[in-house]
Amino acid sequence: MNNPTCHLCTHDGGEILASNAVLRIIAPDEPEFPGLVRVVWNLHIGEMTDLSPQHRSALMQVVCQVEQLIRDVLNPHKINLASFGNFVPHLHWHIIPRWEDDSYFPESIWGKKLREIPADLLKERHQQAQDLYEAIRSFDFKSKYNA
Numbered sequence: 001m002n003n004p005t006c007h008l009c010t011h012d013g014g015e016i017l018a019s020n021a022v023l024r025i026i027a028p029d030e031p032e033f034p035g036l037v038r039v040v041w042n043l044h045i046g047e048m049t050d051l052s053p054q055h056r057s058a059l060m061q062v063v064c065q066v067e068q069l070i071r072d073v074l075n076p077h078k079i080n081l082a083s084f085g086n087f088v089p090h091l092h093w094h095i096i097p098r099w100e101d102d103s104y105f106p107e108s109i110w111g112k113k114l115r116e117i118p119a120d121l122l123k124e125r126h127q128q129a130q131d132l133y134e135a136i137r138s139f140d141f142k143s144k145y146n147a
């Protein structure tokens with residue numbers, strides 16, 4: 001059940017774009033990373049292997065659907081998928097569009113910053129991210145992937 005000391009139990013973690021009975025898809029406030037989306041399991045669970053096979057499958061189908069929407073709308077150079085939980089041990093996946101000219105490429109976004117992205121380009125990508133968020137809001141996650 002919910003853990004009162006866990007940030008993802010006590011907060012949404014960002015703007016909720018879509019949700020179903022078991023998970024939520026959020027747009028976190030990440031100014032450097034436009035289009036970064038997180039899929040958060042609602043219950044306080046630490047590892048993928050804590051989930052039933054059915055729930056594992058439902059979670060990964062949603063992660064892959066979000067990845068597809070990012071590709072369709074943003075057409076990035078690469079997508080990074082990550083699940084750590086080292087700081088917040090509550091199961092969540094990061095789905096991160098990457099461009100060769102972003103500030104960290106080819107490092108991970110948690111790696112060494114290699115360059116500054118021009119402000120106008122960053123602004124353009126934030127505007128494109130709004131289209132992505134709208135596509136996620138419009139997608140029927142409830143009936144397609146309700147576990």
Ligand SMILES: [Zn+2]
Binds near residue numbers: 002003009044090
């Ligand atoms: Zn939690």
